[in-house]
Amino acid sequence: MKIAIPKECRPNETRVAASPETVKKLIALGCDVVVEKGAGSSASFTDDAFKAAGATIGKDAATTYKDAAVILKVQKPIAGGKDNEVKGLAKGTVVISITDPYRSTKELDAFAKSELTTFAMDFVPRITRAQSMDVLSSQSNLAGYKSVLDGAAVFNRAFPMMMTAAGTIAPAKVFVMGAGVAGLQAIATARRLGAVVSATDVRPASKEQVESLGATFVAVEDDEFKQAETAGGYAKEMSDAYKAKQAALIAETIAKVDMVITTALIPGRPAPVLVTADMVKSMKPGSVIVDLAVENGGNCELSQAGKVVSKHDVSVVGYNNVPGRLATDASSLYARNVYNFFELLYDKEAKGLKIDWNDEIVKGTCVTHEGSIVHPALAHAEKEKPAAVKKTATAIDAPEKAAKKAKAAPKAKISSAKAAKPAPTKPEAKKDGGSA
Numbered sequence: 001m002k003i004a005i006p007k008e009c010r011p012n013e014t015r016v017a018a019s020p021e022t023v024k025k026l027i028a029l030g031c032d033v034v035v036e037k038g039a040g041s042s043a044s045f046t047d048d049a050f051k052a053a054g055a056t057i058g059k060d061a062a063t064t065y066k067d068a069a070v071i072l073k074v075q076k077p078i079a080g081g082k083d084n085e086v087k088g089l090a091k092g093t094v095v096i097s098i099t100d101p102y103r104s105t106k107e108l109d110a111f112a113k114s115e116l117t118t119f120a121m122d123f124v125p126r127i128t129r130a131q132s133m134d135v136l137s138s139q140s141n142l143a144g145y146k147s148v149l150d151g152a153a154v155f156n157r158a159f160p161m162m163m164t165a166a167g168t169i170a171p172a173k174v175f176v177m178g179a180g181v182a183g184l185q186a187i188a189t190a191r192r193l194g195a196v197v198s199a200t201d202v203r204p205a206s207k208e209q210v211e212s213l214g215a216t217f218v219a220v221e222d223d224e225f226k227q228a229e230t231a232g233g234y235a236k237e238m239s240d241a242y243k244a245k246q247a248a249l250i251a252e253t254i255a256k257v258d259m260v261i262t263t264a265l266i267p268g269r270p271a272p273v274l275v276t277a278d279m280v281k282s283m284k285p286g287s288v289i290v291d292l293a294v295e296n297g298g299n300c301e302l303s304q305a306g307k308v309v310s311k312h313d314v315s316v317v318g319y320n321n322v323p324g325r326l327a328t329d330a331s332s333l334y335a336r337n338v339y340n341f342f343e344l345l346y347d348k349e350a351k352g353l354k355i356d357w358n359d360e361i362v363k364g365t366c367v368t369h370e371g372s373i374v375h376p377a378l379a380h381a382e383k384e385k386p387a388a389v390k391k392t393a394t395a396i397d398a399p400e401k402a403a404k405k406a407k408a409a410p411k412a413k414i415s416s417a418k419a420a421k422p423a424p425t426k427p428e429a430k431k432d433g434g435s436a
Contacts, residue, residue: 004068007039014042014327017072020053043331073097079110091115102268138333144185160194178263179206262299270297285313294318
């Protein structure tokens with residue numbers, strides 16, 4: 001069975017979906033791996049390193065994709081335009097990537113029309129069994145670390161307190177908004193650099209995590225706040241009165257600090273605005289804001305995607321694809337996430353795909369299959385599927401022998417919107433406010 005690892009086509013994408021380490025593991029499973037020429041160059045993975053791991057180097061995308069049963073990507077395939085990656089893919093091809101399904105209606109329609117089976121790594125459920133596949137956590141962790149370094153690069157002062165013969169330099173004050181994976185790593189990194197750190201989050205449980213890292217927790221801790229988390233660990237919608245009190249406290253805090261790092265994201269919705277233009281104006285000259293949510297609209301009202309801008313003498317950092325700014329480590333972690341997910345779909349004895357459509361992780365990540373958008377959390381998913389497109393739960397584009405066996409096997413219904421566990425069409429705020 002052939003697995004294709006293409007070079008990413010989207011702007012600012014420096015990562016690759018496999019590393020020499022995971023290529024070696026895929027080949028050990030019995031797979032043939034083809035890596036497009038130069039696919040890992042931005043992540044410092046050379047073609048020679050992939051060859052040494054046992055991969056074949058494809059001279060271009062067409063050669064790499066030809067006859068592939070599975071495609072491993074970082075970003076979802078481009079649908080349409082001069083870089084159309086969907087056009088050359090065979091029906092039934094399995095594509096595993098970060099898909100951003102809530103904002104990809106046109107692409108998902110194209111995937112369904114082309115009868116691709118696509119799995120969204122950013123939909124991996126946050127359960128214990130799936131931790132090794134959790135792309136959001138692995139990439140957000142790096143984004144939180146890099147956000148502090150990016151802020152420090154434009155900050156015109158030192159982070160730690162320094163006592164010199166010429167006088168004492170006061171430590172920088174850093175305020176982190178959102179104590180999810182990215183936020184907690186930002187706190188830890190800023191503390192290592194010697195800053196005095198404070199942080200805020202809408203979930204009461206995050207207070208202990210923030211304080212365990214040596215930071216001060218900032219929130220209006222009244223009775224409503226203590227009840228602000230659901231049993232599942234998500235944030236509840238707060239009253240307007242509470243929001244007003246919290247906003248006043250945040251505005252007061254921002255005016256006193258030297259750097260603000262924002263990490264708040266809500267799946268399926270634009271990023272919430274946490275830092276207004278008036279708040280930016282209140283900050284000291286030379287202060288810095290790093291907006292990790294800029295690609296989703298931004299947590300800061302004045303941030304601009306892909307740029308560092310100066311507003312009211314405050315530098316607002318809005319880099320795209322922050323994990324990709326640490327391409328080698330981001331690719332290595334992502335490749336391991338993808339490999340662990342692929343193992344779930346693969347039958348080592350049959351040397352082909354064997355997908356259990358009743359598996360919680362499979363159901364939670366599959367977004368298109370056999371001509372339909374199948375994930376129930378997507379508003380544009382088809383609620384009913386024709387019987388003609390039901391498929392067996394064995395192999396998809398497996399080797400020829402496995403395919404013949406599959407035809408003889410009894411048909412098994414794939415999970416539909418009715419069969420699957422209901423999911424909210426308007427998801428609550430993520431437990432990890434720092435997913436990037």
